[in-house]
Amino acid sequence: MDEVRDVGTPIDDSELAIEGALRPESLAEFVGQHKVRGQLQLLLDAARIQQRPPDHILLSGPPGLGKTTLAMIVAHETGRPLRMSSGPAIQHAGDLAALLSSLTPGxxxxxxxxxRMARSAEEMLYLAMEDFRIDIMVGKGAGATSIPLELAPFTLVGATTRSGLLPNPLRDRFGFTAHLEYYEPEELELVVDRAAAMLAVTLPHDGRAEIARRSRGTPRIANRLLRRVRDFQVVHGDRKGVDAVRAALELYDVDEIGLDRLDRAVLDALVRRFRGGPVGLGTLSVAVGEEAETIESVVEPYLVRIGFMGRTPRGRIATPPAYAHLGIPHADGALRFDEA
Incomplete structure (x- = not known):
C-alpha cells in the first residue's frame, strides 16, 4: 500500500510517488462522499466487532473520485493486505483461479x-464470492473432471465506471454497493488545501478556490492542477497568489470552468463545423482527431453535466450555453436543440 506521510513532510518528487502520497489513509481523512463514508464505516465496524471479513464492496462512478483510494482504506482499516488487479488483466478463468487461490485469509x-473481466472469469467469480470456492476443470471432453478448491475468506472490492455493464448475477453478490458523486467546489478546496500542505505549496484562499472551480468536480484533477501550479511557482518564484494560479492553468489550456484543449476542440467542431449538430460520435471523433471512446468516456460526461452538450437519438448536439461560452450567437443552436 502506498505510504501516506505527515502533512508538510517532503515527498519523492515523481508523479507516481506524489499521487500515492496524497491519498488519504483512513475514512476520517477522506474528503467528501459523506453518505458513502458513513455507510462504509458502519460496514467495517460491524465486521470488526463480529471478527469476520467485510462483505464484498462495489464502488461505481466516474474516474478520479476515489474508488482506488477507498479500496486501500478498506485494507488499512481492517489491517489486512491489499491485492490489486484489473478487469482487462483477467481474460481467462485460469488467471482468476491463480489470483484467488493465492489470497491469504481476510x-x-x-x-x-x-x-471488463472475461465472461468465463465472471462465472468463476460468482461461486468464489458466495461460497469461497472455485471449481477447477481437469482434462478435456468426456473425461473432464471438476475439482473443488476451497479459498481463504476474502473481501472483494470491485470498481467500475460503467456499472450498467455488470451482469446482474455478479452485481447481486456484492453485499454493499456505492455510487460516488462528483465533488462540490467547497469539498475540492479541502482536497487542494490538504495536498498543498503536503507539497509545501503556498496558496491563498482564492487560489485554492480557483483550482477547485476548474477541477471538474474531480479530486484527481484538482491534485494534478495543483502540481502544475507548484511547478509554475518553482519556475516563476516572483509570481504568487491567485494571478499565478490563473497564469499556470491558462498555460496548460484549462479555462475558467475546467474545459481543456480537447473539450474545446469537441465543442468548436460541434458548433462551427456541424452547426450545433446533431452529429454522430464517430464523425465527431474524426473531426477532432481523437478516439471515439475517449470522447465518450472523458469529454462527453462533463460537457453533458454542465449543460454544454446534449445526447439525442440522432446524435450529439450543442446547447445554447455552449454557444455562449464560445462567444458565438446561438439562435440556430437553440432552435436545433429544441427540435432535437
Missing part, C-alpha cells in the same frame, strides 16, 4: 474496471 482483493 485479504482484500481490489479489481479495477471489474466490468
Amino acid at each position: 485479504e482484500v482483493l481490489f479489481i479495477d474496471e471489474v466490468h
Whole structure:
C-alpha cells in the first residue's frame, strides 16, 4: 500500500510517488462522499466487532473520485493486505483461479474496471464470492473432471465506471454497493488545501478556490492542477497568489470552468463545423482527431453535466450555453436543440 506521510513532510518528487502520497489513509481523512463514508464505516465496524471479513464492496462512478483510494482504506482499516488487479488483466478463468487461490485469509482483493473481466472469469467469480470456492476443470471432453478448491475468506472490492455493464448475477453478490458523486467546489478546496500542505505549496484562499472551480468536480484533477501550479511557482518564484494560479492553468489550456484543449476542440467542431449538430460520435471523433471512446468516456460526461452538450437519438448536439461560452450567437443552436 502506498505510504501516506505527515502533512508538510517532503515527498519523492515523481508523479507516481506524489499521487500515492496524497491519498488519504483512513475514512476520517477522506474528503467528501459523506453518505458513502458513513455507510462504509458502519460496514467495517460491524465486521470488526463480529471478527469476520467485510462483505464484498462495489464502488461505481466516474474516474478520479476515489474508488482506488477507498479500496486501500478498506485494507488499512481492517489491517489486512491489499491485492490489486484489473478487469482487462483477467481474460481467462485460469488467471482468476491463480489470483484467488493465492489470497491469504481476510485479504482484500481490489479489481479495477471489474466490468471488463472475461465472461468465463465472471462465472468463476460468482461461486468464489458466495461460497469461497472455485471449481477447477481437469482434462478435456468426456473425461473432464471438476475439482473443488476451497479459498481463504476474502473481501472483494470491485470498481467500475460503467456499472450498467455488470451482469446482474455478479452485481447481486456484492453485499454493499456505492455510487460516488462528483465533488462540490467547497469539498475540492479541502482536497487542494490538504495536498498543498503536503507539497509545501503556498496558496491563498482564492487560489485554492480557483483550482477547485476548474477541477471538474474531480479530486484527481484538482491534485494534478495543483502540481502544475507548484511547478509554475518553482519556475516563476516572483509570481504568487491567485494571478499565478490563473497564469499556470491558462498555460496548460484549462479555462475558467475546467474545459481543456480537447473539450474545446469537441465543442468548436460541434458548433462551427456541424452547426450545433446533431452529429454522430464517430464523425465527431474524426473531426477532432481523437478516439471515439475517449470522447465518450472523458469529454462527453462533463460537457453533458454542465449543460454544454446534449445526447439525442440522432446524435450529439450543442446547447445554447455552449454557444455562449464560445462567444458565438446561438439562435440556430437553440432552435436545433429544441427540435432535437
